[in-house]
Amino acid sequence: MAIWDFVKDAGKSVFGKAEAAAPATPAAPAPAEAPAQDDTQRKVAALKAELRALNLDGDDVHLRLRGDTVIVESKGADREVLEKLILALGNIEGIAKVEADLPAGAPEPxxxxxxxxxxxxxxxxxxxxxxxxxxxxxxxxxxxxxxxxxxxxxxxxxxxx
Missing domain, CATH: 3.10.350.10 (LysM domain)
Structure with a gap:
């Protein structure tokens, strides 16, 4: 997979405040990993919503978030769509890197x-x-x-x- 760097503090804000995602009333204690996992799922959902708004959310586009890095997997997207996916995700505030595989033999974008x-x-x-x-x-x-x-x-x- 290739990795592209982006300016983490520049871009569209789609994640909102972490406090906004927290429940209004205290819930039963959960394992320490649960809040981080819930936040990651919330962020992936926000990324997918942004791709949907841009009509870049094909059925075969899968996203994973590892810290401030988004991993994009898509088997059916052509080179142009993959490049647009990389940019759409990388130009989101809070994202510093995007990992993706471009079609074999294609020159670097x-x-x-x-x-x-x-x-x-x-x-x-x-x-x-x-x-x-x-x-x-x-x-x-x-x-x-x-x-x-x-x-x-x-x-x-x-x-x-």
Whole structure:
């Protein structure tokens, strides 16, 4: 499996507050592992809900969470969908790494981490040699991007080949 790094403190907040997931009334004492396991299950459910909202939640997409790392398994997704899954999950606040297997023989994807003050045009000039190709980067990152002017520092974008 390949591992991609993301900015853990940047991205969309989907987990909410841990206190919000806690029961309002005290329950019977549980084993020490139960709270951590419940929190992990809650976070995986939030990740799956985000993928569902982006229409990236195929039946064969399975997620596991290990600390701040998401492991993505999908046998039926093509390369483009897998790259979008990696980005959609990695660009969530609290996620630092995403592990996934890309199809064998495929070249490594090109990702770009947005720096303060950058625009899609500047990124297109840097990677594609032409600022006017910003629309290609925008399209390569749909549905995660809804507006080419709404990118933020720390966000990781997919650069089309």
């Amino acid at each position: 090109v990702f770009h981490t947005v720096k303060k003050g950058q625009t899609l045009s500047a990124i297109a000039k840097e990677h594609l040699g032409d600022a006017n190709k910003y629309a290609a980067i925008f399209e390569a990152n749909r549905p995660m991007l809804s507006d080419p002017d709404k990118i933020y520092p720390g966000q990781v974008l997919r650069i089309p080949s």
